[in-house]
Amino acid sequence: MSTAGAIAETPAVATPLPKRRPVIALVLFVLLALIPVATALGLPSHWLSLVTRAMIFAIAALSLDLILGVGGLVSFGHAAFIGIGAYVTGIMITEGRPEALLALPLILVACAVFAAVTGAVSLRTRGVAFIMITLAFGQMGFFLAQALSAYGGDDGLTLAERSTVLGFDVFANRTRFFYIVLAALAGCYALVSIIVASRFGRVLRASRENATRVTVTGYDVGRVRLIAYVISGMIAGLSGFFLANQTEFVSPAFMSWQRSGELIFMVVLGGTGSLHGAVIGALAYLFTEEILSGLGEYWRGIFGTYLLFGFDLRIAAEHWKAIFGPLIVLFVLFTRGGIVGIISKLGRRHD
Amino acid sequence: MTEPVLVLDGVQKSFGALKVTDGVSLAVAPGELHALIGPNGAGKTTLVHQISGMLRPDTGTVRFRGHDITTLSPEKRARAGLARTFQITSTIASLSVLENVALSVQARAAHPLALFRNAARDERLNGPAWAAIEAVGLAERAHVPAGRLSHGEKRALEIAMALTLEPAAILLDEPLAGVGREEGERLISLLKSLKGRYAMLLVEHDMEAVFALADKVSVLVYGRVIASGDPAVVRADPAVREAYLGEEG
Amino acid sequence: MTTSLLIVQILNGLQLGILLFLVAAGLTLVFGVMDFINLAHGVQYMLGAYLAVTFVGLTGSFGLGLALALAAALVIGLALEFLVFRHLYERDHLDQVLATFGLILLLNQGVKIVWGAAPLSVPVPAFLSGSVQLMDGILYPVYRFALIGAGLGVGGLLWFIVEKTRTGMLLRAGASNAAMVSALGVDIRQLFMIVFAFGTMLAGFAGAMAAPILSVEPGMGDTVLILAFVVIVVGGIGSIRGAFVGALIVGLVDTLGRSFMNDLLRLFMSAPSARATGAALSSMLIYLVMAIVLFVRPEGLLPSKGRT
Numbered sequence: 001m002s003t004a005g006a007i008a009e010t011p012a013v014a015t016p017l018p019k020r021r022p023v024i025a026l027v028l029f030v031l032l033a034l035i036p037v038a039t040a041l042g043l044p045s046h047w048l049s050l051v052t053r054a055m056i057f058a059i060a061a062l063s064l065d066l067i068l069g070v071g072g073l074v075s076f077g078h079a080a081f082i083g084i085g086a087y088v089t090g091i092m093i094t095e096g097r098p099e100a101l102l103a104l105p106l107i108l109v110a111c112a113v114f115a116a117v118t119g120a121v122s123l124r125t126r127g128v129a130f131i132m133i134t135l136a137f138g139q140m141g142f143f144l145a146q147a148l149s150a151y152g153g154d155d156g157l158t159l160a161e162r163s164t165v166l167g168f169d170v171f172a173n174r175t176r177f178f179y180i181v182l183a184a185l186a187g188c189y190a191l192v193s194i195i196v197a198s199r200f201g202r203v204l205r206a207s208r209e210n211a212t213r214v215t216v217t218g219y220d221v222g223r224v225r226l227i228a229y230v231i232s233g234m235i236a237g238l239s240g241f242f243l244a245n246q247t248e249f250v251s252p253a254f255m256s257w258q259r260s261g262e263l264i265f266m267v268v269l270g271g272t273g274s275l276h277g278a279v280i281g282a283l284a285y286l287f288t289e290e291i292l293s294g295l296g297e298y299w300r301g302i303f304g305t306y307l308l309f310g311f312d313l314r315i316a317a318e319h320w321k322a323i324f325g326p327l328i329v330l331f332v333l334f335t336r337g338g339i340v341g342i343i344s345k346l347g348r349r350h351d
Numbered sequence: 352m353t354e355p356v357l358v359l360d361g362v363q364k365s366f367g368a369l370k371v372t373d374g375v376s377l378a379v380a381p382g383e384l385h386a387l388i389g390p391n392g393a394g395k396t397t398l399v400h401q402i403s404g405m406l407r408p409d410t411g412t413v414r415f416r417g418h419d420i421t422t423l424s425p426e427k428r429a430r431a432g433l434a435r436t437f438q439i440t441s442t443i444a445s446l447s448v449l450e451n452v453a454l455s456v457q458a459r460a461a462h463p464l465a466l467f468r469n470a471a472r473d474e475r476l477n478g479p480a481w482a483a484i485e486a487v488g489l490a491e492r493a494h495v496p497a498g499r500l501s502h503g504e505k506r507a508l509e510i511a512m513a514l515t516l517e518p519a520a521i522l523l524d525e526p527l528a529g530v531g532r533e534e535g536e537r538l539i540s541l542l543k544s545l546k547g548r549y550a551m552l553l554v555e556h557d558m559e560a561v562f563a564l565a566d567k568v569s570v571l572v573y574g575r576v577i578a579s580g581d582p583a584v585v586r587a588d589p590a591v592r593e594a595y596l597g598e599e600g
Numbered sequence: 601m602t603t604s605l606l607i608v609q610i611l612n613g614l615q616l617g618i619l620l621f622l623v624a625a626g627l628t629l630v631f632g633v634m635d636f637i638n639l640a641h642g643v644q645y646m647l648g649a650y651l652a653v654t655f656v657g658l659t660g661s662f663g664l665g666l667a668l669a670l671a672a673a674l675v676i677g678l679a680l681e682f683l684v685f686r687h688l689y690e691r692d693h694l695d696q697v698l699a700t701f702g703l704i705l706l707l708n709q710g711v712k713i714v715w716g717a718a719p720l721s722v723p724v725p726a727f728l729s730g731s732v733q734l735m736d737g738i739l740y741p742v743y744r745f746a747l748i749g750a751g752l753g754v755g756g757l758l759w760f761i762v763e764k765t766r767t768g769m770l771l772r773a774g775a776s777n778a779a780m781v782s783a784l785g786v787d788i789r790q791l792f793m794i795v796f797a798f799g800t801m802l803a804g805f806a807g808a809m810a811a812p813i814l815s816v817e818p819g820m821g822d823t824v825l826i827l828a829f830v831v832i833v834v835g836g837i838g839s840i841r842g843a844f845v846g847a848l849i850v851g852l853v854d855t856l857g858r859s860f861m862n863d864l865l866r867l868f869m870s871a872p873s874a875r876a877t878g879a880a881l882s883s884m885l886i887y888l889v890m891a892i893v894l895f896v897r898p899e900g901l902l903p904s905k906g907r908t
Contacts, residue, residue: 074693118891121894124894125894125899127693128635128637128693129833131637132637132829132830132833133833135826136833143883144883144884146883147883147884148880149879150876194469195467198465198470199463199468199473200465202446202457202471203463203464212441213443214443214454215425215429216403216425216426216429216441217426217512218427218463219426219463227464257826261639261704264697272694321708324702325702325703325705325706325709329684329706332698332699333684333688
């Protein structure tokens with residue numbers, strides 16, 4: 001076109017990237033990789049499974065951050081994808097087909113179909129309605145799982161074995177499983193980072209801020225959001241696969257709406273839209289849960305008593321959600337930008 | 352006489368009992384700058400929305416490059432080469448000027464939604480984006496987030512985004528509104544430099560600017576075109592003077 | 601499948617619909633007028649039920665207990681509004697969702713601490729006990745009729761307030777255009793508080809009325825909350841009429857689906873597979889209805905006028 005042609009000799013100025021490629025993420029993954037070393041050196045061994053579990057949820061939180069943080073869509077039904085991943089895994093194992101290379105494609109397809117169908121309906125709405133509809137669809141998955149009486153129904157499904165890869169029982173060793181999950185997390189992180197930085201990601205980010213502008217620029221915003229929703233659902237399905245293999249148990253509770261709420265909190269706790277924030281948020285969430293629900297034992301380990309100012313901490317531990325709930329409220333009311341936001345604020349003060 | 356790029360024929364739109372667009376017909380020829388003036392509440396922005404597809408007329412047709420686009424979605428109109436700016440500036444505040452314009456370049460590129468192709472370093476996007484940024488005089492501000500631009504700079508950014516859509520026609524909804532005198536003059540000379548290259552429909556309040564720029568003027572009052580034609584003739588029209596210019600003093 | 605069973609199930613469906621309407625009516629107003637998503641609304645329903653357990657037990661009178669429970673539910677609701685909600689009106693939906701989610705965790709656990717985890721119940725009041733004979737061999741409990749009647753009464757009252765009073769006029773205007781209402785010089789904060797108090801009372805009332813026929817247990821509000829969401833989405837956000845129609849649809853579809861899906865499927869498939877499919881399908885039925893409604897009309901069946 002004429003304007004472009006007229007000034008074609010413009011020097012090709014290198015475009016500085018926003019400094020998002022975070023060192024934090026790299027440090028984080030290295031630290032995570034050292035956990036099995038630490039447990040070998042004396043860190044209590046249940047840390048290995050705790051961190052594995054946290055990383056599994058980090059995969060789901062990461063996928064949620066793609067639509068919630070980057071795309072600005074508050075989806076309250078994300079646990080359904082974890083559930084689909086877990087149930088496909090569990091049902092395949094129960095039916096005597098534990099091969100992961102069979103289960104994984106099936107999970108991805110099932111999650112993609114579920115996301116495409118529910119997304120096509122819910123993305124026709126905005127704001128409050130979108131939140132309610134995704135919540136309702138998530139709940140639909142929950143009730144469907146409850147109705148699966150052949151696969152445990154309400155009580156859930158205990159798995160006879162773990163998934164195998166090409167017939168080999170690779171998930172049996174806890175340390176190996178840890179590293180496989182870590183690799184999956186790092187892979188998903190890289191994948192989502194690439195998508196966010198891509199042409200597609202730019203349109204998704206822009207749509208979050210100003211959908212009208214993006215529309216009159218010639219993009220079909222609804223389609224862009226639906227694609228993001230489908231990708232996000234597929235990644236969350238992967239986390240369901242790992243969750244089923246870690247717990248060797250699958251239950252409707254995997255897709256309860258509280259679980260979806262927890263995932264949202266993980267993303268917000270870490271800091272929305274930054275991706276590594278979602279990973280940090282998931283880790284922080286599970287550690288907090290662990291500490292609160294083990295409050296009495298921790299205290300006794302340190303001071304040799306359950307009592308704090310005459311108050312038995314075992315009661316507080318039993319009702320840890322009553323402590324956790326107000327913590328969420330206070331966090332929302334008094335902080336902005338999550339943990340990542342706080343870190344970068346501190347960093348700026350340092351400069 | 353060449354075929355007009357944009358033709359409105361008997362466009363009508365009502366909100367409840369209120370007729371906001373009452374049988375508007377007008378045509379914009381290639382390279383022509385057609386100004387649309389009218390008092391507040393005349394329905395100018397509503398009309399622009401109907402041309403750009405954000406609203407749908409009740410009756411009447413909108414034709415663009417010979418095709419009926421009356422029921423086409425806004426994004427399809429944009430892709431067909433119909434660009435617009437907004438009365439209240441509309442940019443992506445957190446993205447830099449360069450990224451805003453590149454977003455627009457990308458819409459016309461071969462794979463606008465490529466999932467794995469890095470966008471920020473893509474010279475196929477940045478090259479044309481730089482060209483447009485230079486054309487509107489924003490080169491020094493290229494890496495500033497759009498939200499931190501001055502009002503006039505945002506207007507210029509919107510025009511750059513419109514230009515990179517390689518449009519056949521541009522709808523400009525009050526590009527001078529709220530812009531200071533100095534920036535206003537810069538925008539007017541920018542529009543002058545674009546004249547003749549694009550068909551433009553300019554909605555504007557600033558009479559000085561309109562009569563300095565326009566090849567043709569239409570006057571919209573209560574949703575109707577009461578006069579249309581050469582600026583000098585329209586200015587002299589007694590009905591226009593009474594309905595509109597008189598009000599200005 | 602018999603006619604008598606059908607009649608009983610239709611009445612049950614109506615009764616569920618009425619309960620859902622009471623919960624959804626307040627919620628839809630809060631969404632519509634305040635653009636505020638309050639997940640803790642279901643917890644207020646639960647609190648209504650628990651407070652009814654306590655006060656009916658204390659006073660020995662259903663009527664008095666109900667009145668006290670309502671008053672207490674209102675006080676708790678207003679305290680939450682003062683402490684938490686009013687700081688969230690200006691925030692985005694994400695913050696609202698999270699903070700009210702935190703409240704759910706607290707209050708669900710809180711009732712466990714105060715009342716214990718075991719399900720509780722409220723005796724059906726003596727003057728409403730017994731059954732009515734509808735036709736040969738069909739008995740239906742009086743209390744359930746009373747519940748339907750009370751719900752319809754409250755619905756009528758709500759209709760009167762919203763359609764015929766000045767406050768209601770402001771509510772309707774606010775639901776379609778909050779900026780305009782504040783431009784009229786109305787104290788929007790006060791209006792919000794009235795709307796909120798209103799919603800809390802309705803949810804508490806629903807919980808208290810449901811207490812004699814449902815088991816009162818922690819988490820009972822969550823199920824109702826999500827059903828109320830479906831009701832609101834189907835009916836159209838901010839619309840009381842929509843909430844009413846949506847609630848009846850959801851109540852009837854859910855109840856009838858659960859009782860007759862099995863028989864219906866038996867026409868096409870074998871008994872065991874009909875049972876399995878029926879259970880799965882009937883639990884998903886209202887969500888399918890919601891999806892179909894939204895696909896055809898994204899703004900719901902009876903959207904409040906002028907909402908953009």
